Amino acid sequence: xxxxxxxxxxxxxxxxxxxxxxxxxxxxxxxxxxxxxxxxxxxxxxxxxxxxxxxxxxxxxxxxxxxxxxxxxxxxxxxxxxxxxxxxxxxxxxxxxxxxxxxxxxxxxxxxxxxxxxxxxxxxxxxxxxxxxxxxxxxxxxxxxxxxxxxxxxxxxxxxxxxxxxxxxxxxxxxxxxxxxxxxxxxxxxxxxxxxxxxxxxxxxxxxxxxxxxxxxxxxxxxxxxxxxxxxxxxxxxxxxxxxxxxxxxxxxxxxxxxxxxxxxxxxxxxxxxxxxxxxxxxxxxxxxxxxxxxxxxxxxxxxxxxxxxxxxxxxxxxxxxxxxxxxxxxxxxxxxxxxxxxxxxxxxxxxxxxxxxxxxxxxxxxxxxxxxxxxxxxxxxxxxxxxxxxxxxxxxxxxxxxxxxxxxxxxxxxxxxxxxxxxxxxxxxxxxxxxxxxxxxxxxxxxxxxxxxxxxxxxxxxxxxxxxxxxxxxxxx
Numbered sequence: 001x002x003x004x005x006x007x008x009x010x011x012x013x014x015x016x017x018x019x020x021x022x023x024x025x026x027x028x029x030x031x032x033x034x035x036x037x038x039x040x041x042x043x044x045x046x047x048x049x050x051x052x053x054x055x056x057x058x059x060x061x062x063x064x065x066x067x068x069x070x071x072x073x074x075x076x077x078x079x080x081x082x083x084x085x086x087x088x089x090x091x092x093x094x095x096x097x098x099x100x101x102x103x104x105x106x107x108x109x110x111x112x113x114x115x116x117x118x119x120x121x122x123x124x125x126x127x128x129x130x131x132x133x134x135x136x137x138x139x140x141x142x143x144x145x146x147x148x149x150x151x152x153x154x155x156x157x158x159x160x161x162x163x164x165x166x167x168x169x170x171x172x173x174x175x176x177x178x179x180x181x182x183x184x185x186x187x188x189x190x191x192x193x194x195x196x197x198x199x200x201x202x203x204x205x206x207x208x209x210x211x212x213x214x215x216x217x218x219x220x221x222x223x224x225x226x227x228x229x230x231x232x233x234x235x236x237x238x239x240x241x242x243x244x245x246x247x248x249x250x251x252x253x254x255x256x257x258x259x260x261x262x263x264x265x266x267x268x269x270x271x272x273x274x275x276x277x278x279x280x281x282x283x284x285x286x287x288x289x290x291x292x293x294x295x296x297x298x299x300x301x302x303x304x305x306x307x308x309x310x311x312x313x314x315x316x317x318x319x320x321x322x323x324x325x326x327x328x329x330x331x332x333x334x335x336x337x338x339x340x341x342x343x344x345x346x347x348x349x350x351x352x353x354x355x356x357x358x359x360x361x362x363x364x365x366x367x368x369x370x371x372x373x374x375x376x377x378x379x380x381x382x383x384x385x386x387x388x389x390x391x392x393x394x395x396x397x398x399x400x401x402x403x404x405x406x407x408x409x410x411x412x413x414x415x416x417x418x419x420x421x422x423x424x425x426x427x428x429x430x431x432x433x434x435x436x437x438x439x440x441x442x443x444x445x446x447x448x449x450x451x452x453x454x455x456x457x458x459x460x461x462x463x464x465x466x467x468x469x470x471x472x473x474x475x476x477x478x
Contacts, residue, residue, distance in 0.1 A: 007046025008101040009067040016208055019201055020189075021073035024095050026062035027116025027126060029176065031160025034060075035130075035452065036137050036459075038154045041180055044102045059155040059178045062115065068098040074118035078195055079188030079257030080307055082291055087195055089188060089257055090120025093127060096184060107212045109184050110154065113267075114176040127163050131443055132269075133175035134455065138442070139268040140179075141462045142434040146247040147342060147471025149240055151181035151266035167285075182264045183213055187304055188257035190311035199314040206315060209261050226312050227320035229261075234305055234324050236263025239335045241301040245294075246339035248274035248372040252283030254292045254300040256307050273434050274372045277365035298332050333358065342471060345380045345420060346413040357409045364402040370394050377431035380469075381421050382410040388421075393429060417470065425468035432465040 013021065037055060042048040050058070057063045064070055072095035078087050095118065098110040113136070114128025137153040144150055155178040162171035185205070193201040210217050210229055217228050240263045244251065251258070252270040260266065270284035279295025287293070292300055302325070309321040337358040341348045348354045365375060371394060378389040378398075389398060398407075420426070442458055445451040466472055 003066060004046035004049055006044070006103060007066075009065065009098070010101050010107055011067075011069045011099045012107065012208075012212055013073065013096060013099060014069070016204060019076070019198070020205070021075045021091075021096065022119050023071045024074045024118045025116070026072055026095070026112075027176075029060065029157075029159035029161065029174075031158065032056050032060040033158040033160070034155075035134070035158050035175070036153060036156035038152060038180070040463075041152050041154060045100050045108065045180070055155065056157075060157045060159070060176060062097060062112075065098045065100075065110075068100065069096065072097050072112070072115070074120060075184060075189070076120070076192055077186050077188035077257055078192040079186065079255050080191075080304070081253075081255045081257070082287075083303070085191075085195075087192075088120075088122060091118055092121040092124050093118070097178065106182055109179075109181050111179050111181060111184050112176060113179065114159075114174070125163065127159075127161060127174050128177055129163055129165060129168055130158055130173035130175040130446075131168060133177040134443060134446065135271070135439065136177055136179075136268045138434060138439060138455075138458070138462075139271050141459055142273070143247060143249060143265060144472055145432075145462050145466030145469065146243075146249075147339070147469070148243045148247050148249065149182075149264050151179045151264060154178045154180040179266065181260075181266050182262040183209075183260050184266075185209060185213075185262075186257050186260050187308040187311070188255075190308060191256060194311040194314070202311065203315055206312070213262050224316055224320055226316035227324065230309060230312055230321055231324040233261050233263065233308065234328070235331075236261075237301050237305055238298075238328065238332045239263060239339075240265055241298050242332060242335035242339045244297055245336050246343050248277075248294075250274070250281060250283040250292070250294045251297065252287065252292055254297060254304065256304045259301070259304050272436055275435055276369045277362065277372055279366075298329075301332075302328050341413065342416075343376050343469070344382060344413075345415050345417065345469070346382050346410075347416045349413075353412060357406075357413070360402070360406040360409050364400075364406045367400065367402045368397045370397045371433075373431045373433045377426075379410065380426060381415040381418060382413050384415060384418060384421060385426075388426065391429070420468060420470065423468040425465055432461045434462070 058065055074091035074095045076090045079089050093114055094112045095115055096109055096111050102108055117126035133156045137156055140150050140153045157176050159174045159176050161174035163174050164170045165172055206226055210225055214229055214232050250272045258267045272283040274281055280290055281294040282290045333355055337354040338348050340358055340361055374394050378392045379385050442454050445454045
């Protein structure tokens, strides 16, 4: 393959040794029809020059990349699923395919979903439906555009098999997805070794994470690395949760195996975006109690972090770990306020005025039932957008006491980049959205007519929005 100077293989996971993963063989598929190629991120990691045939060899047949992992690895982990501990987890339909560095120096993983059975598949077929892969591409593209630190959908192939599923009309089409992510080391990776009472492997996993995902801690020479690392993961995780809230995103399955040490969002199943601000809005039909509803996501993050603290407790006194979780609520509110202000294109003050702004935003959004995305779109840049908002399809909702309080708060903030309002995106009357009805319509075109053009246009629209907002993370690091 043509190797770019930007291609920097870094297969460090093998350094952990035995007990963390299993070598597996990828599935062999009857068909390889490319449906999505993330050329933008291929350029970031030096794989942009791959021909169509080379892309297929590596991301549908899974021939190893040069100087990288010689064989795929199915990672081992446990986890709490809906707060019930499950020791029978692990990569059951995916594997770690390669590790490499991007142009900012971050160690990134290329991992799969739908690539075949592993020792952890249990009774599963190890496959991914085409609709599942299609939905993950949409979720990651939208979240990246909205500034959420997320894995990237790197490649999607339709694979020509007929799958039986309980939550989709069956038989249904199959796919294999490749993700680009900043670590697949989950909270559940540590939990597994705690359950097995393997404290040595907990320590080895911690050292690996500090070296590759928190090098400043290693250089600091601090005496209590476990506590310092946990404090860093707490900060990353609460900022991730805050960015979900500002994006109006409901992950749907915030189990401990679906959160990782780098604070990156990943593994998208029954996700949804809010139509309007509603704390009880739930993504998964099987979440009967609303455990992972929109408004309970901060609690889920805190609960999962507490489980990670338990997994690290053999290495350090629990008092230090507990201190890292102190004031989680107020810290989350500050991060949420910063994320909301960023989405409005406003510069935070860094004091109580930001939390007050968030309170006014939430009060109005709840009372008015204005479209969640429309509110951010209409008032991007704050007071400067008053003429635009007056022409909005939802202009009539900008009234009442809660609105007046929020409107006055806009006057107290400066736009971070007023020139962005000249972008063609803001000359439209409505924002780019990713509501469930739109997702189903896009899928309908594929399922009924094999028409991928609406999907491609949606990706283009989402990226245009992302360019207009300028919120994308991961350009030069985490």
